[in-house]
Amino acid sequence: MNVRRLIPTAALTGAVALAATALTACSGGNSETGDAKGGRLGVTASFYPLQFLAEQIGQDHVKVTGLTKPGVEPHDLEITPRQTSQLGDADVVLYLKTLQPAVDKAIELSGVKNVVDAATLTKLETHSAAGHEGHDHDHDHDHAAEGDGHDHGEAGTDPHVWLDPVKYAEIAKGVGAALEKADPSHAADYRKNAAELVAKLGALDTEFKDGLQNTATKTFITTHSAFGYLAERYGLDQEGIAGVDPEAEPSPARMKELQDVAKKDNVTTVFFEALASDKTAKALARDTGLKTDVLDPLEGITDSSQGADYFEVMRSNLKNLQKALGSK
Incomplete structure (x- = not known):
């Protein structure tokens, strides 16, 4: 795991807002075209364990995009404008709230409707x-x-x-x-x-x-x-x-x-x-x-x-x- 990097909230908010504005201007909405998805359900997963579930359960009916690339520790993920666009385009977004603060903020600002927080599906x-x-x-x-110097999320x-x-x-x-x-x-x-x-x-x-x-x-x-x-x-x-x-x-x-x-x-x-x-x-x-x-x-x-x-x-x-x- 790499040392966790903190992203200034103001900078993150600005970047996400800018990307969301650009997405709306270019596409006119939150839906990716059917051709781009191949007629499949567009699922964006915040990191590998959720990506794996989407791929295994959705199989040929879904197009799954992972926000965290191989080799990147999930806590360290920095959201790019392109990744924010993926959130806006997705039919379903899967994430685990508080694991990746940058993802939490991007989801909040993207306006995506169909969001699934894995933390609500089991007891933490x-x-x-x-x-x-x-x-x-x-x-x-x-x-x-x-005390381990790390934010585990709600109530530790x-x-x-x-x-x-x-x-x-x-x-x-x-x-x-x-x-x-x-x-x-x-x-x-x-x-x-x-x-x-x-x-x-x-x-x-x-x-x-x-x-x-x-x-x-x-x-x-x-x-x-x-x-x-x-x-x-x-x-x-x-x-x-x-x-x-x-x-x-x-x-x-x-x-x-x-x-x-x-x-x-x-x-x-x-x-x-x-x-x-x-x-x-x-x-x-x-x-x-x-x-x-x-x-x-x-x-x-x-x-x-x-x-x-x-x-x-x-x-x-x-x-x-x-x-x-x-x-x-």
Whole structure:
């Protein structure tokens, strides 16, 4: 994850307003021509997990455009006039409110009518970077977020719901319903595709549940504290090095604490993500005699990803967790 860049509100508002004005002047409205869409429903998704849902559920009936390009961390997205035009052109916009402030502002100013906030399709929770503090593995229990220097959104909620297949399936159902409403003539296909995707996510949930049920340790250390939902779902303890930003420098006290946790809980591996520096992970691993490996937060797919889509990367994550935790 790259270091988050803050965009001045006034500058962002001006840029979005200018783009919206230009779009209206050139096209005379919010609808892209049928030729440009090929007669399909135009869907704009703010980042990969929502883009994947739209593609899987919509299939040949939709033309999906992603605002966040491969290799760009979603929090860092800066909206261009062209991307604002895409929002204005879309029949449906999928986003997760507060994850990408620039997208939130652009949607507000674009005037697009059919907007789906994934945060309303499942329950968001708060998770602590230190998994041992008050962690009872109760799936309905909200954990207090520790100060990690990052805005998780409403009341400090954790946005990384797609890393829990059960919650991701809830979002998939909502996306399917939104496509049905926007394009009633293909409602039966959307319903069928959504049901098939939900079934696949159910199977993935079973794989994780079975694969992580019997392990030598339940604790994993990661540079990116994105795996709170996954940890809570499968009875694990996530220990984040420095909150949700994997490139933030942890305090000496936190590094000492993690050394103690690693020794106490027989931790074998420090996880990092492929798109961020592994310097901190390697430093901790060197000091504690641990290994390093990749745990992908699945905010995008690139050539560095351990798989070509959501399911392949999640199964790679499962394999890496099983190895690190000593699955039996």
